[in-house]
Amino acid sequence: xxxxxxxxxxxxxRHEYAEARSLILPALKYAQTEKGHLTREDIEAVAxxxxxxxxxxxxxxxxxxxxxLEPTGQRVVSVCVTLSCMLRGSDELMERICDRAGVSHxxxxxxxxxxxxxxxxxxxxxDHAPAVQVDAEQTRGxxxxxxxxxxxxxxxxxxxxxxxxx
Amino acid sequence: xxxxNVVYRQRxxxxxxxxxxxxxxxxxxxxxxxxxxxxxxxxxxxxxVRSGLRGRGGAxxxxxxxxxxxxxxxxLPAYVxxxxxxxxPGTFKDRExxxxxxxxxxxxxxxxxYAIGAVRGxxxxxxxxxxxxxxxxxxxxxARTAGFLGQGVAGSGFDFDITLYRGAGAYICGEETALxxxxxxxxxxxxxxxPFPAVAGLYASPTLINNVETLSTLPAIIEHGADWYAAMGTxxxxxxxxxxxxxxxxxxxxxxxxxxxxxxxxxxxxxxxxFRPGREFAAAWxxxxxxxxxxxxxxxxxxxxxxxxxxxxxxxxxxxxxxxDSGSIVRSTLRLAQFYRxxxxxxxxxxxxxxxxxxxxxQRIVDGxxxxxxxELIESLAGRMVGRVLCALxxxxxxxxxxxxxxxxxxxxxxxxxxxxxxPEPMMEVPVGG
Ligand SMILES: Cc1cc2nc3c(=O)[nH]c(=O)nc-3n(C[C@H](O)[C@H](O)[C@H](O)COP(=O)(O)O)c2cc1C
Ligand code: SF4
Ligand code: FES
Numbered sequence: 243x244x245x246x247x248x249x250x251x252x253x254x255x256r257h258e259y260a261e262a263r264s265l266i267l268p269a270l271k272y273a274q275t276e277k278g279h280l281t282r283e284d285i286e287a288v289a290x291x292x293x294x295x296x297x298x299x300x301x302x303x304x305x306x307x308x309x310x311l312e313p314t315g316q317r318v319v320s321v322c323v324t325l326s327c328m329l330r331g332s333d334e335l336m337e338r339i340c341d342r343a344g345v346s347h348x349x350x351x352x353x354x355x356x357x358x359x360x361x362x363x364x365x366x367x368x369d370h371a372p373a374v375q376v377d378a379e380q381t382r383g384x385x386x387x388x389x390x391x392x393x394x395x396x397x398x399x400x401x402x403x404x405x406x407x408x
Numbered sequence: 409x410x411x412x413n414v415v416y417r418q419r420x421x422x423x424x425x426x427x428x429x430x431x432x433x434x435x436x437x438x439x440x441x442x443x444x445x446x447x448x449x450x451x452x453x454x455x456x457v458r459s460g461l462r463g464r465g466g467a468x469x470x471x472x473x474x475x476x477x478x479x480x481x482x483x484l485p486a487y488v489x490x491x492x493x494x495x496x497p498g499t500f501k502d503r504e505x506x507x508x509x510x511x512x513x514x515x516x517x518x519x520x521x522y523a524i525g526a527v528r529g530x531x532x533x534x535x536x537x538x539x540x541x542x543x544x545x546x547x548x549x550x551a552r553t554a555g556f557l558g559q560g561v562a563g564s565g566f567d568f569d570i571t572l573y574r575g576a577g578a579y580i581c582g583e584e585t586a587l588x589x590x591x592x593x594x595x596x597x598x599x600x601x602x603p604f605p606a607v608a609g610l611y612a613s614p615t616l617i618n619n620v621e622t623l624s625t626l627p628a629i630i631e632h633g634a635d636w637y638a639a640m641g642t643x644x645x646x647x648x649x650x651x652x653x654x655x656x657x658x659x660x661x662x663x664x665x666x667x668x669x670x671x672x673x674x675x676x677x678x679x680x681x682x683f684r685p686g687r688e689f690a691a692a693w694x695x696x697x698x699x700x701x702x703x704x705x706x707x708x709x710x711x712x713x714x715x716x717x718x719x720x721x722x723x724x725x726x727x728x729x730x731x732x733d734s735g736s737i738v739r740s741t742l743r744l745a746q747f748y749r750x751x752x753x754x755x756x757x758x759x760x761x762x763x764x765x766x767x768x769x770x771q772r773i774v775d776g777x778x779x780x781x782x783x784e785l786i787e788s789l790a791g792r793m794v795g796r797v798l799c800a801l802x803x804x805x806x807x808x809x810x811x812x813x814x815x816x817x818x819x820x821x822x823x824x825x826x827x828x829x830x831x832p833e834p835m836m837e838v839p840v841g842g
Contacts, residue, residue: 258528260485261592261611264573267593268573301595306578324747325740326654326655329729330655330656331836333831334836364496364497364498364747367503368500368727369653369654371660372836384836408535
């Protein structure tokens with residue numbers, strides 16, 4: 243993403259914050275919507291748009307689980323593995339999703355680059371355990387093992403959204 | 409059923425209140441009108457104090473007292489910050505509020521802002537709640553258009569607006585000072601306290617930080633009166649409380665109950681539907697996961713702050729995770745230890761290293777490589793973490809581990825002597841209740 247695009251996103255909200263530093267996280271999140279992760283150029287665009295150094299912006303980004311500094315698949319599937327979901331089968335679900343996506347049981351990105359599977363900590367959907375989130379947009383559960391297969395297949399074939407909010 | 413929907417007005421109304429006109433038909437913004445026209449700021453703070461409302465984010469600190477700590481003579485602007493990070497395991501009550509009743513939160517933040525003389529409110533929402541964030545975005549836009557936010561709120565002389573701020577996946581950003589760091593565009597690591605946020609919070613300005621549920625309770629207190637609110641519950645546990653219940657129960661979900669009126673047994677069996685046939689209660693983490701785990705002897709404890717403390721645990725966020733006798737306490741404890749290891753922000757060595765070691769020791773017990781000395785090692789390790797760290801992540805994160813080793817020692821001994829714990833069959837077949 244370019245600095246101009248990032249600037250167009252943060253300029254309308256600049257007055258809401260007493261210090262411009264607060265714009266870094268919104269800028270990083272927005273810059274990530276294009277590719278699903280933050281490239282060197284994205285970090286530099288955020289730095290230019292916010293007026294902070296690229297090194298600083300990167301150090302902020304590296305703190306947060308949902309900002310990705312390495313390439314991800316087109317869609318990121320986060321499988322909650324925290325206690326309520328574990329009691330309702332999240333370990334089995336994680337393994338099944340990994341198998342279907344063709345990645346190791348620890349998660350990872352499928353060879354075709356379509357899907358990244360990762361473990362997540364409590365998603366706040368424990369009443370829907372075992373719960374799974376696709377990017378940050380869609381949370382589903384309780385998911386049976388067959389539904390998990392269907393989800394992976396669906397993500398493989400459905401078009402990528404215009405923006406990737408993760 | 410002892411359900412009483414005071415905060416969950418959407419349930420009382422029988423419909424989602426994501427449209428301002430529906431919220432107003434359900435009585436919405438009456439409290440704000442009343443405060444702006446009939447009460448001065450001190451009277452509003454005094455109402456919060458008299459209501460006895462305690463913070464619903466976990467620590468249970470009296471909300472009105474916190475509001476009264478905001479200095480009146482500060483040259484810096486004051487802020488209200490709403491903690492919508494909701495990441496405590498087992499807790500999903502705020503999600504329902506934001507999803508189905510967002511204006512009540514906006515009204516509550518505005519009331520708090522009026523009471524402390526704030527210029528702006530911020531809602532810090534966890535990044536994983538993107539769906540809820542969009543609902544809040546739309547609600548904020550509607551409230552602005554209708555004049556409930558902006559210059560001269562509802563025709564008064566009070567200027568106030570609300571900004572929604574999205575987090576990006578970090579449990580620690582629920583800790584109030586880490587949240588402020590994150591909101592200031594930094595890595596979300598806790599600050600040394602004091603100074604407390606009431607004196608020097610966001611941008612070093614006086615800042616009132618409260619949980620979504622806490623703030624969403626304020627409209628009812630103003631509208632019906634502090635005495636009406638305080639008449640529910642006990643002297644130290646007033647009002648109603650939202651409970652999230654999950655795990656092995658048949659009807660997981662959110663339920664609002666009057667504090668002290670219901671026991672843990674009633675919550676688990678009558679409200680949440682109990683267990684599958686042939687299964688029995690084994691353990692519960694009643695206040696989210698950062699608490700002492702309780703066994704069957706605690707079932708008749710009334711659900712309120714004092715009684716939970718007497719029973720040796722804490723009401724916390726009231727995210728009640730329940731396990732039946734098909735589960736393994738040793739594996740469940742390991743899973744929680746993994747959570748705290750993953751979420752430690754790494755600033756303090758005892759927490760960064762200690763959470764890692766707790767996980768490793770529990771892992772080897774589960775894997776059948778544990779030794780009897782490991783149980784003492786867990787105790788001494790936890791003892792060397794508590795009180796030597798900056799925030800409650802470590803102080804309370806060790807509780808589910810040490811309490812499990814003490815309360816369910818036989819299970820740990822059994823695992824050590826019998827080659828670990830196999831993965832139990834999970835409960836998968838039961839649909840969503842609530
Ligand atoms: C590690 C940690 C995580 C926390 N997470 C949350 C959270 O997700 N939501 C919340 O409201 N409070 C959370 N808290 C409590 C806050 O620090 C703070 O006490 C609370 O927001 C105050 O609001 P209240 O008085 O209305 O409860 C957390 C505390 C700690 C130590
Ligand atoms: S106790 Fe843990 S989470 Fe809290 S500040 Fe220290 S390292 Fe970070
Ligand atoms: S434990 Fe999985 S959503 Fe809460």
